[in-house]
Amino acid sequence: MDKIRTIDEAASYIKDGMTVAVGGFIGAGTPEKLIDAVIAKGIKDLTLICNDTAFPDKGVGKWVVNRVVSRIIVSHIGTNPETGRQMNAGELKVELVPQGTLAERVRAAGAGLGGILTRTGIGTVVEEGKEKITVNGIEYLLELPLKADVALLKGSIVDKKGNIYYKKATRNFNPLMATAADLVIVEAEKIVEVGELDPTDVMTPSIFVDVITQ
Amino acid sequence: MIQDKDRKREVIVKRVAQELKDGDLVNLGIGMPTLVANYIPEGIDILLHSENGFIGLGPNPEPGKEDPDIVNAGGLPSSVVPGGAFFDSAMSFTIIRGGHLDVTVLGALQVDQEGNLANWMIPGKMVPGMGGAMDLVAGARKVIISMEHTAKGAPKILKKCNLPLTAAGEVDLIVTDMAVIEVTPKGLLLTELAPETTVEEVINATEAELIISEDLKVMNV
Numbered sequence: 001m002d003k004i005r006t007i008d009e010a011a012s013y014i015k016d017g018m019t020v021a022v023g024g025f026i027g028a029g030t031p032e033k034l035i036d037a038v039i040a041k042g043i044k045d046l047t048l049i050c051n052d053t054a055f056p057d058k059g060v061g062k063w064v065v066n067r068v069v070s071r072i073i074v075s076h077i078g079t080n081p082e083t084g085r086q087m088n089a090g091e092l093k094v095e096l097v098p099q100g101t102l103a104e105r106v107r108a109a110g111a112g113l114g115g116i117l118t119r120t121g122i123g124t125v126v127e128e129g130k131e132k133i134t135v136n137g138i139e140y141l142l143e144l145p146l147k148a149d150v151a152l153l154k155g156s157i158v159d160k161k162g163n164i165y166y167k168k169a170t171r172n173f174n175p176l177m178a179t180a181a182d183l184v185i186v187e188a189e190k191i192v193e194v195g196e197l198d199p200t201d202v203m204t205p206s207i208f209v210d211v212i213t214q
Numbered sequence: 215m216i217q218d219k220d221r222k223r224e225v226i227v228k229r230v231a232q233e234l235k236d237g238d239l240v241n242l243g244i245g246m247p248t249l250v251a252n253y254i255p256e257g258i259d260i261l262l263h264s265e266n267g268f269i270g271l272g273p274n275p276e277p278g279k280e281d282p283d284i285v286n287a288g289g290l291p292s293s294v295v296p297g298g299a300f301f302d303s304a305m306s307f308t309i310i311r312g313g314h315l316d317v318t319v320l321g322a323l324q325v326d327q328e329g330n331l332a333n334w335m336i337p338g339k340m341v342p343g344m345g346g347a348m349d350l351v352a353g354a355r356k357v358i359i360s361m362e363h364t365a366k367g368a369p370k371i372l373k374k375c376n377l378p379l380t381a382a383g384e385v386d387l388i389v390t391d392m393a394v395i396e397v398t399p400k401g402l403l404l405t406e407l408a409p410e411t412t413v414e415e416v417i418n419a420t421e422a423e424l425i426i427s428e429d430l431k432v433m434n435v
Binding site for chain 2: 028074076077084087099100101118121126167168171203
């Protein structure tokens with residue numbers, strides 16, 4: 001099965017109004033070419049699941065500036081002043097989620113779990129409207145799975161089957177997003193033949209990946 | 215009390231560094247807490263945790279030697295020390311929430327006598343998002359607040375926080391330019407004074423009730 005597509009073909013899978021999960025942490029490990037291609041296509045009204053909104057000129061920060069997104073589910077917006085401005089002006093819906101809870105909600109969706117229990121957020125605004133469950137005398141918040149229509153990943157080395165290796169600190173949310181979307185697209189820094197990536201080094205197995213681009 | 219701004223910072227971060235034990239895994243918050251790394255006592259070997267996905271956070275790289283694949287939790291160029299390890303965000307927060315992180319050091323907007331902490335937003339003014347702060351404070355084995363004792367003269371150590379909380383009842387120790395204060399089940403215990411600082415000055419700069427330790431010391435900084 002040939003999974004390799006051009007950047008433009010890969011970006012064509014994203015349609016107005018979809019929920020898109022994007023890997024990366026303040027831009028490190030984000031598929032910049034796919035980000036730019038989605039902007040170029042004039043796609044609108046996306047819901048974004050990502051750790052943060054990076055910087056105005058980097059990563060998904062560019063989606064905020066170019067108004068590709070109308071709703072975002074993130075842990076941090078402090079490095080992108082445009083996000084705060086749009087939020088305060090009522091132009092962008094922002095759901096702030098503690099970073100570890102965000103990771104586990106995505107993992108839960110990808111792992112077929114009905115949710116996760118965490119103490120993070122107890123006694124804060126994060127607990128508002130959420131069910132509390134006591135286990136062995138300790139109170140936890142029930143946090144629900146978070147799933148996307150499409151996930152966009154950045155891989156350092158990707159083989160033609162779709163196995164992914166992430167270098168250094170670019171891994172972050174990428175392996176989690178890979179598990180929790182109907183369609184998974186990886187932008188590769190380098191594409192290699194099947195067999196060139198040692199199976200021991202594979203961090204996202206190929207079965208999660210539908211489309212490879214570069 | 216200490217007047218010089220730089221000396222205040224030095225006193226705070228030096229005193230926080232003395233809390234760290236050999237072998238500790240430590241997360242230092244953005245801003246003043248990062249300076250703690252410069253004052254680790256001799257013979258103490260610690261590892262720094264970076265919540266974007268590694269342990270073994272090293273010093274800032276020299277200009278021109280930045281690696282775009284290694285950034286810190288603030289998104290800025292960073293480095294990894296020999297023996298470090300990279301991982302994904304689920305592992306990063308498994309470490310934080312699972313009781314594997316010995317110490318987290320964070321700044322505060324407000325902290326109160328029940329150990330509540332507010333440091334992530336000022337409604338209508340500053341809403342950067344909590345990032346990893348809520349997980350860090352709820353999950354770390356020891357939570358140390360490092361901050362100036364007051365903000366423009368107004369107390370930051372209160373009877374009750376009135377800003378949105380980061381976590382309830384999780385703070386263990388408060389280190390400021392005036393004092394070291396332990397959060398105990400009976401309330402806030404003043405255990406150390408900064409150099410050139412009196413008990414009266416600390417009480418006047420603190421809204422919360424303070425219990426004065428019978429063994430009150432002066433910080434060794």
